[in-house]
Amino acid sequence: MTQAPERTRPTTATTPAVGQPIDRVDGAVKTTGASEYAADRPFPDLAHAALVHATIARGRITAIDTTAAEAVTGVLAVLTHRNAPPLKPPAARVNPFDLSTMASGTKVDYLGSDEVHWNGEPVAVVVAETLEAAVEAARLVQVDYAAEPAVTDFHAAEHSAEPVRALPMMPGGGRKGDAEQALAAAPVSVDLRFTTPPQNHNAIEPHTTTAVWDGDRLTVHESTQAMDFVRRHLALRFDVPVDGVRVIAPNVGGGFGGKGFVWAGTILGAMAARVAQRPVRLALSREAVFRTVGGRAPTVQRVALGAERDGALTALVHTGISQVGRVGGMPEAVGSQSKHLYAARSILVRHSTATLDALPNSAMRAPGEAVGTFALESGMDALAHELGMDPVELRMHNEPERDPLNGKRFTRRNLRAAYARGAQRFGWAERPPQPRSMRAGRALLGWGVATAFHMPIQLPADVTVRLAMDGTVLVRCGLHEIGVGAATVQSQIAAEALGVPVEAVTVELGDSALPVGAMAGGSGQTASVAASVLRACEELKRSALALARRAAGSPLRGRRIGNLAARNGGLFAADGAGETYATILARAGRPSLEGRVGARTSVGRVAGQVRFLAGMVNDQRRQVRAATGAHFCEVAVDEDTGEVRVTRWVAVFDVGRVINAKTAASQLRGGIVMGIGAALTEETQVDPRTGRIVNAGLADYHVPVQADVPAIDVSYLDEPDPTTPLGLLGVGEVGITGVAAAVANAVHHATGVRVRDLPITLDRLL
Incomplete structure (x- = not known):
């Protein structure tokens, strides 16, 4: 510990x-x-493991030759579906009285059959005396496949999307009035399509499992955000008592949601250690993280807004389609914030998913809201432009007193103060309304604004x-x-x-x-x-x-x-x-x-879960609790090349009481930096013909570096929420929400070009 x-x-x-x-x-x-991180703990007689990844999206293994791999000096075992010990299947569905049933990243029985479910799925594990030997041997495993027809093109699969059913702890859709009819009758309206690409977690510490068996007792040094979930999941899969599994994670090394679930590396690392009968470390390469750990799903979104000529919203429509895998994944609830942000007379929010033969997606910092705010807040900026209104003024004109969808009270909400302080610190009053009206040498300058919104959870x-x-x-x-x-x-x-x-x-x-x-x-x-x-x-x-x-x-x-x-x-x-x-x-x-x-017995644990769920349901029926904020962004766009630089940032947040002024500001800045990456550079590129990720690594998947990030002015109101312990709300995720929209809106102000497809690359501006 x-x-x-x-x-x-x-x-x-x-x-x-x-x-x-x-x-x-x-x-x-x-x-x-x-x-000390998961890959740092020394063990005598430690062996290392490496994965072999499938190269088809769907089908069966017809032959697998491990002879050359087994001949490599130091190789201890090569595990495939032919010799891997059987595992118990993961939970078939989420049990609200046992939240650890949410832990499984996929439904796959790893190495349990000859089936292949996505391009990159592990089809073999090599265990060797050294990491170098394991990696070399993994490259020598020869696999033949019988490929089957696969769905691997997200945009081609849009037509097959189906509405999302209600899920535990997952934001659903909502409806008030007839938003489509109100939209058609609105004096002023915008109706826009937005797309966001797949994105992958790239934590400083890649996922690592160091597994040690002592009879039926398992100790795992793991890079995880959810130790109890991992412990219970491993106990289930390996059919051992929960009390016989210990998970140690002194430092996580970054997670962003990807380490909140159990992926192939954890299961196969523990399996390899049991077979080798010695400690085994499976530290994923950057490529292996892309191929085996789910990231953010791609989305297609429609935002349509109707308003009176004074800016009062008469209609708000936000619908979205996201990708899930055939063997798992979760909806990207892109309309989560759209049910709560603006006092529209009629509202329609709907989420749908398209099923592909792909690695299941997962939670990634502010799932749903990070990309959903891009579409909604870009749409609000477009409506302000149509109305000839200041974007801040439009938002404040539609700031609700109670939840606009169902009239529930907000536990606290002071966006007006956040916007007022942000506008003053940024100098927003000096912004000329016309696009292409500000310059600095050969660069076009633009100022953009967007709202941040995130609903934190509370767990036992x-x-x-x-x-x-x-x-x-x-x-x-x-x-x-x-x-x-x-x-x-x-x-x-x-x-x-x-x-x-x-x-x-x-x-x-x-x-x-x-x-x-x-x-x-x-x-x-x-x-x-x-x-x-x-x-x-x-x-x-x-x-x-x-x-x-x-x-x-x-x-x-x-x-x-x-x-x-x-x-x-x-x-x-x-x-x-x-x-x-x-x-x-x-x-x-x-x-x-x-x-x-806390509970002292398993019965007490179940009773605690029941009390927690009852309290959560009762809380959600009565009120809406959310962290909010206002982003102000300046960009400089090279008129000749289309290169976009974020040059200034001011953000003010309403996140309840702040426990530590230093760590809170750091978290909020980190979310903004991640949002700048989503706006300008981050994109997991998937070959639509094969379903294979073609930029599986930091050499080709571009995250922001120091040169991409300006000084970020972060402040907060520091006013307690009366319904939470100490009045605090979470700050880990709200920082990223609204960021991509603020950048896109600033780019529009600079150039007159409304980019509706992330990331905002040169080709989309020239």
Whole structure:
């Protein structure tokens, strides 16, 4: 397990911790390279594995020759469908009372048959003494196929798309009034088609599994955002007890959603270790990540908006088609934000999917909303242009007081303040409305704006908080350090709740042997764990008070305390009488006290899931909770070459209370950088004839580098949401939403060209 550096006994008085820009507790370890990742743990007798990938999209293996591979010095085994041990099948459907059933990236029984389901599927695994030998041998495996007709062209498959059925925890469509009729009658309207390409995760640390078996007990060092999901999935597939599987993930090395599911490398790494009867590491190459880990699906979207001449929206239509695989995948809910953002009199939001013989897609930072806001916010900009209105003015004219689809209340929403502050910081009032009206030398300048929107989730989390006699605090939870400073913010939360210095708190994380934490996904880990940390701290304080009230000589003995508070390491009554934790524990002869939240049995776990689901459904029936923001962007477009550079960025967010001003700003900037990549460079290119990814690696898949990113001015309102623990909302995903639209809108202002197909490459401007 991972923890913050050892703490010394605190000697200073506490100050408010929540909201402060405290340095990360693991900052020195990270920056000196001492952090341990899934591929770093040394093992004696460690073997290495490499994958062999299918080269057809659909069909069967007719012959597989492993002779040359097995002859390579150091090769221990070559696993194929002919000799691989059988696995139990993954869960056939999602069970809302066991969220780990969401974990399987595909429905495929890896190496369980001669079937091929997508171009790139693993058809063999080589295990060798060294990584070099495994890679060399994998190249020597010869596979013959009988190809079958396959659907591999997304745009050709649009006509076969089917409406999406309602799924657990997945945003659905919505309807209010007759939006199509209102659109036809609108005095001013736009009706536009947008496309976005497939995109792939490219985390700093590629997916890695290091698997060690001891009889039927399995330990996996894994690059994952969801340790408990992985643990339960592996137990199911290998038919071993859940308690016999331990997943260790001290640092994730980036995830963005791709590491929230179990993919082929994890299953086959554990299988290889069982066959080889020694520790095995399967570290995916960049190419293998593209071929075996699902990314963002391509989409085709229609945004149609109708308005009165004063800008009041009479119709909002947002429909979309996205791709799923024949063996898995999820809808890209592109209209998620469109049900909530604007006070349109009539609304139609519909999602459909087209099924292809392709690697199933997966969650990728702000699934649905990242690409859905591109279409909606570009459409709003186009409507503003048709109306001759300022784009900010149009948005504020249609800012709703309640949810426009069904009238539910917003738990908090202050987009007006975010836009006002952003416009002032950016200098938006100086923007001339006409395209091609701003220049800097040979470059055309443009200013664009767009709204950010994301609905965070909250999941159950088990936590223990232990207070020692010396005033130090230990928080234990199987949460994930995906790169956002998880230990730091939970230290701040526990410190403030208990009235101790942040330096007194240590957080243990990154191990499924710890109390089960929430997955790092849906911008929900911080709030999910915070809720449990706060409850555990309250339980701990009540226990301390109970000890004090029973202790002879305590000023709190026998007293009723209604308003319990903790400051500077002590418990205080409303009238000021109180004593320190250290004194209470010393009188009681107790070395420590512990507060605990979470199930202690499997029955308790199921009951907790039932309570969670009931609470979630009730919450969604009553209110809408979302993080929002306003993006302001400047671009410079070379008039001769069409090259686009983002030269300035201002963003203001309404994300509830901010726990750590430094880590929150970093996350929001990271989302904006990722959005700039989606706008200008990122595109997974798939050969429509074969279904093969042709740019499977960072040499040809272009993510933003430092030269592509300007200084990014990020701020936030820091106003608490009254319905969440500490008033916080998630900040991990809202940053990317609206970014591509802000860039596209700025490009239109600079050039007069409305680009509706991402990425915005030179050929689409010239």
